[in-house]
Amino acid sequence: MTIPLDQPLRAASITEAYARFWKKYATFSGRASRTELLWPMLVNLLLLIVLVLARNDVVSLVISLYALAAFVPSIALGARRLHDINRSGWWQLILVVPIIGDIVLAVLWLTFPSPEGIKYDLAA
Template sequence: MTEAYARFWKKYATFSGRASRTELLWPMLVNLLMFIVLVLARNDVASLVIGLYALVAFVPTIALGARRLHDINRSGWWQLILVVPAVGHLVLAVLWLTFPSPEGVKYDLAA
C-alpha cells in the first residue's frame, strides 16, 4: 500500500507507461479515506485542506488513470467519459478494474 501511494506521488505527471490495478486502487482508497475524514470534520480548516489537496492531487490522479487504461490497451483519453452523466463513472470504474491486456505492452516505457 505504501509503495503504491509513494509511486502515485513519484510519477506525479507521468502519463506514459502502465499501472496495475493495485497501483491504482491503493492511492484511490487512501484519497477517499482522507476525503471522508476531512468531510466528517466539518470545519473551515478541513474545507480548505480538501480544496488544496484536490488541486494538488488532480494531475497525478489523471496520470495514474491514464497509465491504468494503458495497461488494458486503451488510450488515457477514455477518462473523458466522466463527462457523461451517471454512466461515465461506472464505465470508467469497469475499465479500471478490467484485467490487463497483453497488447498494452505498446505503452511500456522504452528501456
C-alpha cells in the same frame, strides 16, 4: 527485487502504491496495475471523508489544497491504468457522461491487463 517506476507493480501494497502515486506525479506514459490504481483511490477517499467530517474553515482549505494537489496524479494514474488494458488515456473523458461514464470507466479500470498494453511502456 525492486520493480522500476516505468513498469506496472502487480500486487502492490498500500504503501508502495501510494508512494508510486506521488513519485509518478505527472507521468502519463507507461502502465499501472489495478492495485496501483485502487490503493491510492481508497487512501484519497478516506482522507477526504475524514477531512469533510471535521467541518471547519481550516479543514475546508486543507481539503481544497489536497484535492488540487492530487488532481494531476489521479488523471495520470487513470491514464496509465487504461494503458495496461491497451486503451488510450483519453477514455477518461467518458466521465462527462453522467452515471454511465462512471460505470464504464470503473469497469475498464478493473479489467485484467492486456499483453498488447506493452506498447505504452516507456522507451528503454
